[in-house]
Amino acid sequence: MHDEIPTPFILIDAQIARRNLASLADYARQHKLGVRPHTKTHKSKMLARMQLEAGAIGLTVAKVGEAQIMAEASDDLLMAYPAIHPQRCLDLARLAKTKTIRVAVDSTAAADRISEGAKAEGSTVGVLVDLDVGLHRTGVQNPAEALALAQYIDKLPNVRLDGLMFYPGHLQWKTPQLDQAMTQIDSVLAEVLERWRASGLQAKIVSGGSTPTASRSHLITRLTELRPGTYIFNDMNCVHGGFVSLENCSAKIICTVISTAVPGQIVLDAGSKTLTSDRCGPAPDSGHGLVVECSRAKITKLSEEHAQVDVRECDQVPKVGDRVSVIPNHICPCVNLQDRIWWQEPGDEPKPLAVDARGRVF
Amino acid sequence: MHDEIPTPFILIDAQIARRNLASLADYARQHKLGVRPHTKTHKSKMLARMQLEAGAIGLTVAKVGEAQIMAEASDDLLMAYPAIHPQRCLDLARLAKTKTIRVAVDSTAAADRISEGAKAEGSTVGVLVDLDVGLHRTGVQNPAEALALAQYIDKLPNVRLDGLMFYPGHLQWKTPQLDQAMTQIDSVLAEVLERWRASGLQAKIVSGGSTPTASRSHLITRLTELRPGTYIFNDMNCVHGGFVSLENCSAKIICTVISTAVPGQIVLDAGSKTLTSDRCGPAPDSGHGLVVECSRAKITKLSEEHAQVDVRECDQVPKVGDRVSVIPNHICPCVNLQDRIWWQEPGDEPKPLAVDARGRVF
Numbered sequence: 001m002h003d004e005i006p007t008p009f010i011l012i013d014a015q016i017a018r019r020n021l022a023s024l025a026d027y028a029r030q031h032k033l034g035v036r037p038h039t040k041t042h043k044s045k046m047l048a049r050m051q052l053e054a055g056a057i058g059l060t061v062a063k064v065g066e067a068q069i070m071a072e073a074s075d076d077l078l079m080a081y082p083a084i085h086p087q088r089c090l091d092l093a094r095l096a097k098t099k100t101i102r103v104a105v106d107s108t109a110a111a112d113r114i115s116e117g118a119k120a121e122g123s124t125v126g127v128l129v130d131l132d133v134g135l136h137r138t139g140v141q142n143p144a145e146a147l148a149l150a151q152y153i154d155k156l157p158n159v160r161l162d163g164l165m166f167y168p169g170h171l172q173w174k175t176p177q178l179d180q181a182m183t184q185i186d187s188v189l190a191e192v193l194e195r196w197r198a199s200g201l202q203a204k205i206v207s208g209g210s211t212p213t214a215s216r217s218h219l220i221t222r223l224t225e226l227r228p229g230t231y232i233f234n235d236m237n238c239v240h241g242g243f244v245s246l247e248n249c250s251a252k253i254i255c256t257v258i259s260t261a262v263p264g265q266i267v268l269d270a271g272s273k274t275l276t277s278d279r280c281g282p283a284p285d286s287g288h289g290l291v292v293e294c295s296r297a298k299i300t301k302l303s304e305e306h307a308q309v310d311v312r313e314c315d316q317v318p319k320v321g322d323r324v325s326v327i328p329n330h331i332c333p334c335v336n337l338q339d340r341i342w343w344q345e346p347g348d349e350p351k352p353l354a355v356d357a358r359g360r361v362f
Numbered sequence: 363m364h365d366e367i368p369t370p371f372i373l374i375d376a377q378i379a380r381r382n383l384a385s386l387a388d389y390a391r392q393h394k395l396g397v398r399p400h401t402k403t404h405k406s407k408m409l410a411r412m413q414l415e416a417g418a419i420g421l422t423v424a425k426v427g428e429a430q431i432m433a434e435a436s437d438d439l440l441m442a443y444p445a446i447h448p449q450r451c452l453d454l455a456r457l458a459k460t461k462t463i464r465v466a467v468d469s470t471a472a473a474d475r476i477s478e479g480a481k482a483e484g485s486t487v488g489v490l491v492d493l494d495v496g497l498h499r500t501g502v503q504n505p506a507e508a509l510a511l512a513q514y515i516d517k518l519p520n521v522r523l524d525g526l527m528f529y530p531g532h533l534q535w536k537t538p539q540l541d542q543a544m545t546q547i548d549s550v551l552a553e554v555l556e557r558w559r560a561s562g563l564q565a566k567i568v569s570g571g572s573t574p575t576a577s578r579s580h581l582i583t584r585l586t587e588l589r590p591g592t593y594i595f596n597d598m599n600c601v602h603g604g605f606v607s608l609e610n611c612s613a614k615i616i617c618t619v620i621s622t623a624v625p626g627q628i629v630l631d632a633g634s635k636t637l638t639s640d641r642c643g644p645a646p647d648s649g650h651g652l653v654v655e656c657s658r659a660k661i662t663k664l665s666e667e668h669a670q671v672d673v674r675e676c677d678q679v680p681k682v683g684d685r686v687s688v689i690p691n692h693i694c695p696c697v698n699l700q701d702r703i704w705w706q707e708p709g710d711e712p713k714p715l716a717v718d719a720r721g722r723v724f
């Protein structure tokens with residue numbers, strides 16, 4: 001069906017991707033939550049529009065370069081990342097002249113720069129205070145700091161304090177402890193919001209969520225919107241975390257066997273420049289992705305353009321020239337390595353889909 | 363000096379890069395060895411031309427897509443990788459109409475496809491037999507297999523048996539054992555070449571080498587050319603392997619501190635979409651690269667756009683907005699994530715340099 005397309009390439013099963021979008025949209029509607037998909041996963045305007053058609057209230061981006069691309073798909077963007085460089089702050093402020101632009105910050109320095117950029121451009125940028133709820137990556141550390149930063153932002157020119165943002169990236173397993181952790185986050189948010197209220201500040205937006213926690217978002221009663229990214233494709237991280245099954249994975253990397261010279265091993269033409277070296281967070285010893293055609297194969301080692309696959313446990317071993325499909329550990333950085341991915345509607349030939357915001361790391 | 367360029371970006375110190383090229387060229391001249399740099403490291407036509415000016419006899423590429431780009435810089439290309447897809451074999455055979463094109467294979471299936479493509483295009487493609495010398499990734503397994511494959515290739519139309527290729531990627535440490543391993547490889551090559559000779563076959567080319575083993579190449583007396591890639595830039599893999607020191611690293615990733623909210627930690631705007639998740643082969647627990655400004659800092663964790671750096675051991679901790687430089691574990695896949703890198707001559711502003719063959723994984 002796709003023999004004409006040279007490997008390696010990423011093939012998306014349109015039916016599964018649509019089902020993934022619809023399923024989250026249904027959940028969010030039921031719980032009166034907004035969905036603001038993180039477009040870092042696909043970096044595609046076409047897929048962003050599909051998410052908006054499925055009911056998304058706006059889009060999330062990581063960087064200003066991505067915001068510039070996704071502004072062509074949506075009028076309502078959240079950059080879940082501080083802009084620091086003066087030029088990037090100006091670029092973002094320029095977008096804010098015609099679009100609703102919000103940005104999350106965890107420092108007065110970042111807030112100052114956003115304000116300066118917006119002042120120079122004569123626009124207003126919405127700001128969310130980034131709160132650390134357990135990942136310990138970014139975010140103010142407690143309700144007192146959240147209040148202090150909110151009060152600081154509230155006094156800055158050309159910015160508008162819109163609320164709170166958090167990212168529960170440390171919650172990667174669907175266990176009974178997950179619900180407890182979500183409830184604890186809710187308590188912290190309650191304390192932050194109570195302090196803000198007592199100081200005359202409002203949080204119109206409380207933005208949280210990730211693909212793993214998405215379906216338990218209702219446990220955070222203060223939440224107004226969630227920002228899953230991976231859910232459109234899913235990957236082995238999601239499978240090993242227990243949130244989805246293989247049938248929910250819409251993205252597969254199609255590879256060709258290029259060598260079988262070493263006994264017990266096949267080599268695929270997809271190395272770290274295709275699969276990335278990301279290990280599977282929830283299952284660290286699971287290799288570099290799942291070979292769909294033989295689940296007992298193990299991708300043991302990657303070079304830049306080679307995947308070494310131990311096939312000693314496989315009943316049928318592919319030959320040189322055969323194609324196999326791999327579900328990667330982490331799909332987002334894999335898509336970022338391609339200029340285009342391939343979208344396949346049932347019964348149709350795959351069609352190329354531009355990765356519009358690829359490489360926009362700035 | 364580079365404050366105008368938004369981060370993250372890769373900055374090349376031109377003086378160090380030129381010194382790295384000259385140093386290897388001197389060594390190779392002294393030992394009468396050809397240098398055929400692997401362009402997967404930089405994917406830049408400009409840098410390929412610089413390597414040719416420094417005396418390189420031709421270029422190495424991994425994929426046909428890269429060969430198409432590098433054919434603009436050189437008339438003599440080795441693809442150290444089998445072409446399998448019929449379209450790619452045709453593309454390669456088309457290049458062979460006007461260029462010297464060679465390809466390494468380890469199977470009759472791959473040899474057949476190269477031959478078929480060349481026959482269809484009416485060109486001749488040179489073929490090297492890929493021999494496994496210890497990495498156990500690709501390559502025929504012993505002298506008997508090397509002879510059998512050479513005899514098979516010798517009878518195929520539109521291909522020309524040119525010799526042998528090997529990649530000693532398992533040799534990553536500069537130790538006394540390295541020299542012993544190189545000498546052992548030489549013995550295996552001697553046996554292969556003796557069998558070929560006895561069967562009336564010649565190996566005009568014996569192509570080997572890697573950046574780690576480059577400076578010990580003379581120990582493999584049968585070698586005619588070496589194929590280092592990383593040596594133009596070097597990286598923490600090379601440093602930890604003991605082959606170079608930090609002063610030989612010409613490529614640094616310039617990053618900005620975007621958060622200091624978590625005590626004892628700074629966060630840089632370079633995650634796995636910039637530094638890649640490649641660990642340091644020779645030093646597995648060394649984190650995700652070296653922060654040049656504070657060698658006691660440790661990059662403990664990467665997300666897609668964040669690097670978490672433990673700075674508890676640092677005397678001076680950078681603030682939000684400050685820039686720091688990181689020498690990555692593995693520079694090759696980092697360059698592959700950028701549309702351009704920045705080339706800095708002494709005293710000059712950095713100039714952008716296109717990564718011409720970026721993303722050409724097919």
